[in-house]
Amino acid sequence: MFGRRLLLLTLGLCLCIALYLVWGARGNWGFVLPFRANKLAAMLLVALSVSSATVLFQTITRNSILTPSVMGFDALYLLTLTALIFVLGGQSFMQLPAIGQFLVNTVLMMGAALALFGTLLRRGGSDLFRMILTGIIFAGLFRSVTSFLQRIIDPNEFMVVQANSFARFARVELPLLALAGALTLAALGAAWHMRHRLDVLALGEQTAISLGESPRRGLFQVLILVSVLVSVSTALVGPMAFLGLLVVSVARQITPTVSHAVLLPSAGLVSAITLVGGQLVLERALQSSTPLVVVVDVLGGLVFLTLLLRRTPR
Amino acid sequence: MITITDLSYDRDETPVLRGVDLTLNAGGVKALIGPNGAGKSTLLSLIARLIPMQSGRIMVDDLEIGACANDVLARRLAILPQASEAAPLLTVRELVGFGRYPYHKGRPTAADREKVEDALATFELQALAERRLDSLSGGQRQRAQVAMIFAQDTDYILLDEPLNNLDIAASRGLMRTLQDLAQHHARTIVIVLHDINYAAAYANEIVAMKDGGIVAQGAPQDVVTEAMLREVYGTAAAVHRIDGRVLVGV
Ligand SMILES: Nc1ncnc2c1ncn2[C@@H]1O[C@H](COP(=O)(O)OP(=O)(O)O)[C@@H](O)[C@H]1O
Numbered sequence: 001m002f003g004r005r006l007l008l009l010t011l012g013l014c015l016c017i018a019l020y021l022v023w024g025a026r027g028n029w030g031f032v033l034p035f036r037a038n039k040l041a042a043m044l045l046v047a048l049s050v051s052s053a054t055v056l057f058q059t060i061t062r063n064s065i066l067t068p069s070v071m072g073f074d075a076l077y078l079l080t081l082t083a084l085i086f087v088l089g090g091q092s093f094m095q096l097p098a099i100g101q102f103l104v105n106t107v108l109m110m111g112a113a114l115a116l117f118g119t120l121l122r123r124g125g126s127d128l129f130r131m132i133l134t135g136i137i138f139a140g141l142f143r144s145v146t147s148f149l150q151r152i153i154d155p156n157e158f159m160v161v162q163a164n165s166f167a168r169f170a171r172v173e174l175p176l177l178a179l180a181g182a183l184t185l186a187a188l189g190a191a192w193h194m195r196h197r198l199d200v201l202a203l204g205e206q207t208a209i210s211l212g213e214s215p216r217r218g219l220f221q222v223l224i225l226v227s228v229l230v231s232v233s234t235a236l237v238g239p240m241a242f243l244g245l246l247v248v249s250v251a252r253q254i255t256p257t258v259s260h261a262v263l264l265p266s267a268g269l270v271s272a273i274t275l276v277g278g279q280l281v282l283e284r285a286l287q288s289s290t291p292l293v294v295v296v297d298v299l300g301g302l303v304f305l306t307l308l309l310r311r312t313p314r
Numbered sequence: 315m316i317t318i319t320d321l322s323y324d325r326d327e328t329p330v331l332r333g334v335d336l337t338l339n340a341g342g343v344k345a346l347i348g349p350n351g352a353g354k355s356t357l358l359s360l361i362a363r364l365i366p367m368q369s370g371r372i373m374v375d376d377l378e379i380g381a382c383a384n385d386v387l388a389r390r391l392a393i394l395p396q397a398s399e400a401a402p403l404l405t406v407r408e409l410v411g412f413g414r415y416p417y418h419k420g421r422p423t424a425a426d427r428e429k430v431e432d433a434l435a436t437f438e439l440q441a442l443a444e445r446r447l448d449s450l451s452g453g454q455r456q457r458a459q460v461a462m463i464f465a466q467d468t469d470y471i472l473l474d475e476p477l478n479n480l481d482i483a484a485s486r487g488l489m490r491t492l493q494d495l496a497q498h499h500a501r502t503i504v505i506v507l508h509d510i511n512y513a514a515a516y517a518n519e520i521v522a523m524k525d526g527g528i529v530a531q532g533a534p535q536d537v538v539t540e541a542m543l544r545e546v547y548g549t550a551a552a553v554h555r556i557d558g559r560v561l562v563g564v
C-alpha cells in the first residue's frame with residue numbers, strides 16, 4: 001500500500017539532493033562538493049530525526065497535533081543553553097570544542113526532555129487539552145526563566161545565546177557529524193524495529209494490553225527514542241519549531257494510514273524534501289539568506305492553527 | 315477454567331470488589347449481571363489484566379494473571395472493554411486484522427489473513443471492510459470490534475456490555491454467534507449484560523453481582539427469580555416462566 005507514493009517521494013528527494021549538490025557549482029567541484037555534502041548530511045539527519053520524533057510522539061499521545069516542539073521542548077532547549085552559558089560563561093562555552101558543546105548540550109537536553117515528556121504523559125496523558133495546557137504553561141515558564149537569565153548575563157554572552165537559538169545549517173565538523181549520525185541512526189533503527197508494536201500502541205492502552213503489548217514499557221522506550229532524536233538534532237543545528245508538525249501533517253495527507261511502516265518513511269521523505277528543497281530554493285533560486293526555519297515556522301504555524309481549529313481533537 | 319480467589323480492589327480508597335471468590339468452568343456462555351457500579355467492569359478488567367491486581371489471585375487455566383507474559387495471555391483470552399477507544403482512521407479490515415497480532419507480531423501469514431476474512435464473514439462486515447471506522451455507525455463499529463476479538467481466536471472471550479449500541483437483530487445475531495462459539499468451538503464466553511432477558515435466553519450460567527460481591531451463581535432458571543431481582547436491583551419486577559424459559563416483565 002502506498003508503495004507508489006513512497007517511490008515518488010523518494011524520486012523527488014533524489015532530485016532535490018542532486019540539484020542541491022550540483023546547481024551553481026561552476027566547476028569548483030573539489031571545494032564545493034565536500035562542503036555541500038557535509039551540509040546535506042546534516043540536513044538529512046535533522047529531517048529524519050525531527051519527522052520520526054514527531055510521528056513517535058504523536059503515536060504515544062494519540063493525536064496528530066502535538067509535537068515535542070509544541071510541548072515545550074524548544075523553550076527547554078533555549079533555557080538549557082542560556083543556563084549553560086550563564087553558569088560556564090559565554091567565553092568558556094565557545095572555547096569548548098564543538099564536539100564538547102554538542103555532548104554537553106545533548107546530554108542535558110536528553111535528561112530534561114525525559115523529565116518534561118515523562119511529566120506531561122504521566123499526569124493525564126489521555127486528556128489532550130490538559131496536556132496541551134500543561135505543555136504551554138511549561139513552555140511559558142521556561143521562556144520566562146530564559147529571559148530572566150538573558151537579562152542578567154552580559155551582552156557578549158547574550159550574543160552567544162542569540163547565535164545558537166536559531167536553527168542554521170552551517171558546515172559541521174566531520175567527527176561531530178559522525179557522532180550525531182551514529183546516535184540518530186541507532187534511534188531510527190530502534191524506531192523502525194518497533195514499527196509493528198507502535199501500530200498496536202496507537203490503538204490505545206486497553207486494546208494494546210489485550211493484544212499482548214505492554215503500553216508502559218512501550219511508552220518508556222518511545223520517550224527515550226524521542227528524547228535522543230530531538231536532543232541530537234537540536235544540539236546539532238538548533239530548534240526547528242514547527243518543522244515536525246508541518247511535515248508529519250503533510251505526510252498524513254499523502255499517505256493516509258496508521259501503519260508506521262509507511263508513516264515513518266513517508267514523513268522522513270517529506271521532511272527531507274522540505275529541508276533540502278527549501279534550502280535549495282532559498283539559497284540558490286532566491287539567493288536569500290533568510291534561514292529556512294523562518295519559512296518553515298510560518299507554514300507550520302499555519303498548519304497548527306488549522307488543525308487546532310478545524311478538527312475536534314480526540 | 316477461570317478461578318478467582320479472594321479478589322479485592324479499591325479505587326481511591328473505596329472498595330470496589332470485596333473478597334470475590336468465583337469459579338467459571340470452561341465452556342458455555344456466562345452472563346455477568348448486576349446494577350451499575352456493582353463492579354462488573356472492574357472484575358472483567360482484572361481478569362484481562364487491563365488494570366493491575368491489588369490483592370487476591372486470578373488463574374486462567376494454568377496462567378496466573380500478573381505473573382504470566384502479556385502475549386501468552388493474549389493468545390488465551392481476549393476482551394472487549396466497555397468503553398473501547400477505536401482508532402478512527404483504521405479500516406474495518408485493518409482493525410479486525412489486529413486480532414491476529416498476538417500470533418504474527420506484525421507479519422501476517424496467509425493463515426492469518428484467512429482468519430480475518432472468516433471473522434469479517436461471520437459478522438457480515440465484508441461490505442464495510444474498506445470503510446474507515448469513523449465513517450461507521452456506533453453499532454457497526456461495535457460489530458467490527460467484536461469481529462477483531464473473534465479473530466483473536468482465544469479460548470476465553472470477555473465482553474463488557476457488547477449489546478449497548480446494537481439493534482435487536484444485531485443483538486440476537488451476536489448472541490447466537492457467541493452461543494455457537496461456545497457450543498461448537500469449545501470457547502468460554504463471559505459477557506456483561508444489562509438485559510436480563512438476553513442473559514436468561516442465551517447464557518448457560520448467570521453470575522449476579524452487587525456492591526463488589528457475588529450474590530448468586532447458577533443456571534438462568536435458578537438465578538433469575540423475583541427475590542433475586544429485588545435483592546440485587548431493588549426493583550419488584552415480575553418473573554414469568556414460559557415453556558421452561560424465564561422472562562422478566564418490564
Ligand atoms: N475509572 C474509575 N475511576 C474511579 N472510580 C471508578 C472508575 N471506574 C469505576 N469506578 C467505580 O468503581 C465502581 C465499580 O465500577 P464498575 O466496575 O465500572 O461497575 P459496573 O461495570 O458493574 O457498572 C463504581 O462505584 C465506580 O464508581
Ligand SMILES: [Mg+2]
Nearest residue numbers: 354355396474
Ligand atoms: Mg461496567
